[in-house]
Amino acid sequence: MAKVYVFDHPLIQHKLTYIRKADTGTKEFRELVDEVATLMAFEITRDMPLEEIEIETPVDKTKSKVLSGKKIGLVPILRAGIGMVDGVLKLIPAAKVGHVGLYRDPETLQPVEYYAKLPSDVKERDFIVVDPMLATGGSAIAAIDSLKTRGAKHIKFMCLVAAPEGVKALQEAHPDVDIFIAALDEKLNEHGYIVPGLGDAGDRLFGTK
Numbered sequence: 001m002a003k004v005y006v007f008d009h010p011l012i013q014h015k016l017t018y019i020r021k022a023d024t025g026t027k028e029f030r031e032l033v034d035e036v037a038t039l040m041a042f043e044i045t046r047d048m049p050l051e052e053i054e055i056e057t058p059v060d061k062t063k064s065k066v067l068s069g070k071k072i073g074l075v076p077i078l079r080a081g082i083g084m085v086d087g088v089l090k091l092i093p094a095a096k097v098g099h100v101g102l103y104r105d106p107e108t109l110q111p112v113e114y115y116a117k118l119p120s121d122v123k124e125r126d127f128i129v130v131d132p133m134l135a136t137g138g139s140a141i142a143a144i145d146s147l148k149t150r151g152a153k154h155i156k157f158m159c160l161v162a163a164p165e166g167v168k169a170l171q172e173a174h175p176d177v178d179i180f181i182a183a184l185d186e187k188l189n190e191h192g193y194i195v196p197g198l199g200d201a202g203d204r205l206f207g208t209k
């Protein structure tokens, strides 16, 4: 079964509080999502494999560690996932970025895919799928289905706020995909919004309504 990691780092929790607040404007919201994405990327990369290489410092020869694992593919779920891309790239600047476009049908809450473009060397990469929200789980499940259909094998999912319903659905659909979240909220409301959540992530990031 997929593992679920809830990041309790004080900086992440502090920034998330201001992301949640209804009176936080678009500019500040965007900046905070970017900062939290960087902090989460720091935690999510904790298990990256290392190898020793020989180097020369100005003083002596020594063995020192460098990253040795597969290259990273970063996949935001459009639209709101875009808000987390730059923050992750600050720590993993060489990652290639794919995109999966999905929107949630407001009536059925089912995800509808309208775009998918991944790095051509998809089989050679470990993927991090990012989206601020994991609500019913439909979008994350469909995005990961899309990646797997195209050959992706190792995938992690990272979001800011998750509902228990979405975590359960994603774990059941993709038991091999570990889930990294900043906060596990209480529930979904009758419109499929996370409670207390932060509202519509895409609208708050891009200033739309």
Ligand code: PRP
Residues within 6 Å of the ligand: 077, 078, 079, 080, 081, 102, 103, 104, 105, 109, 111, 131, 132, 133, 134, 135, 136, 137, 138, 139, 140, 166, 192, 200, 201, 202, 203
């Ligand atoms: C939001 C959010 C997720 C999805 C989560 O996107 O960014 O992708 O809802 O809900 P789910 O877990 O129930 O699928 P939305 O469909 O509003 O599209 P947008 O990013 O284009 O605004």
Ligand code: URA
Residues within 6 Å of the ligand: 133, 135, 192, 193, 194, 195, 197, 198, 199, 200, 201, 202
């Ligand atoms: N999508 C959002 O943007 N917010 C929610 O609370 C649920 C789905």
